[in-house]
Amino acid sequence: MNREGKMVYLVTGGAGFIGSNYIHYLFRRYQNIKVINLDKLTYAGNLANLTDLESNPDYIFVKGDICDPAVVHQIFLDYRPNYVVNFAAESHVDRSIGKPDDFIRTDMFGVFILLEAAKEFGIDRFIQISTDEVYGSILSGSFTEESTLRPSNPYSASKAGGDRLAYSYFATYGLPVIVTRASNNYGPYQYPEKLIPLFVTNAIEDKPLPLYGDGKNIRDWLFVEDHCDAIEFILRNGKNGEVYNIAGGSEKENIEITNLILELVGKPKNLIRYVPDRIGHDRRYSLDATKLKNLGWQASHNFREAIELTVNWYIEHPEWWKPLKSGEYLEFYKKHYKMEL
Template identity: 60%
Template sequence: MQSILVTGGAGFIGSNFVRYMLNKYPDYRIIVLDALTYAGNRENLADLEKDPRYLFYHGSIGDEKVVDNLMSNVDAVVNFAAETHVDRSIHEAGAFIDTDIRGTFVLLEAAKKYGIERFLHISTDEVYGSIENGSFKETDPLMPNSPYSASKAGGDLLVRSYFKTYDLPVLITRSSNNYGPYQYPEKLIPLFVTNAIDDQPLPLYGDGKNVRDWIYVEDNCAGIDVVLHRGKIGEIYNIGAGNERENIYITHFILDYLGKPKSLIKPVKDRPGHDRRYSVDTSKIRALGWEPKWSLEEGLKHTIDWYVENETWWRHIKEKQEEYKRFYEKHYASKDE
């Protein structure tokens, strides 16, 4: 396995994965396919542009001709391409169905046609739904509670069906909440960090006690790498760091680290179907030899520092991108408690 197609490789996790793989495997070639929607950004991979092992193609996973052309030249596929933000799915569910389900179908058909060695589908712990106690195992039923998580669950089931029906060598990872450099500033941590830098309100949903397991993106990339190379074909692997914290804890940490007042916290009306707690059992991937290296506090410090030091990157999005402005106005501007 030396040539890998990474779909959605200009996004947050995808771009970090591409960089991780090229740093670790000098003989690998990475082909990135990305539609460059609002959250895809070629600047995320700017440092790789002159690397002969890296190739970028602008296009959608729903475009059968583009996918067919690229799939014929690779050994493996890692599919990050997806619409991913829960808030957006509540108002724009159709786009999630198109990308997360039909786009996955197009990729699977091409992978079947060309006899791809491994097809690794990147999913999310949100497909399990919310859990009050304990942790979800890979064998637990899927109970998605938002159009986003439902579309991802649909993609997961489609991938599984191609293994059962066509013997396609598939793998699935379901990770907990990622954070780190290059994350589009609509997600909680980059949104709150950049708002705090500008002394703008931090729009915190509900009582702020929703619990997430936070994993630094590099740890997730390492886990995906392990599954790609050592995972058992047809299996699903949860990836989480065991860093379960309430959103209010994350909010306070960001403000304290930046030396900003708690008065910046602005409670807003909770979103519909907001899952209370996510937690996944990671014993299966740990049996492959993987374990997270970053503590939550060190990862948060590193992430906050990155946004402080890369102000031009996020300020261009927040101040120049009309899509971001529309999103912020729709989801936060008029949601005071």
């Protein structure tokens, strides 16, 4: 606790999709907390995700890079966080294939800078948000926390580096680190380059939905609020040095998700455009989340209800996503999908 008797969270990447949902979740749940949001505001960081908290004296935004030791050091000096929850990352696989540099920097070196500060100042818990993508693809069965890591693109490889580096600070220095590996998230405030918000917003605007390959790649879908709840549960109840898989328990082919989105938005199937597959596209991700279930947590949202809620959120908030689909976004889109938006 700090001098005001509050538990202090340092949430990095809190202006992004999951980080901003997590900050909202924390303030809905607790009164006695202070949250420092350290975010570099890359193209994926958006302060519009958090406007409702701007006047809250217990919420502090710091614009800065987790790779900058001076900034991170100053935050530890000023606020002495009890918990670090590290969401900050370059997170889009397609961008990592074109230009891996920032991924290696933020997703590995940035983790190192945060761990060093936590080691120097001391900390109650350090949660490293990793991903199911570190395991690579699996055609049948599911990965447990003991499975071999076989990341297959620069994004997942750099996340695997950060994941294991965080563990090494537990094994070597006894830092209270826990690593979480969640499946694909969906929900409000997701940057519209990822499959669900991209397809929902394109469908709303009667634009084509670019579907990779044969559309049969499988992902397990986790509602972002369940993810936030699981992180908090693990922060309170998990064991230091452990890894926890967080699964939604809703495996779907991309084509199934696409058809469902078109149905929910009320648009025809002829909006689907098959595009050449992503290079090295992992076929299926699947997590065994028995370990977390045995600890006492499982996802509580039903997929159908949560996806309806998500689609409706994008329908009701064009003022949030329309400005994002401009400028560099359009250039990336055109180059990547070889089509205009």
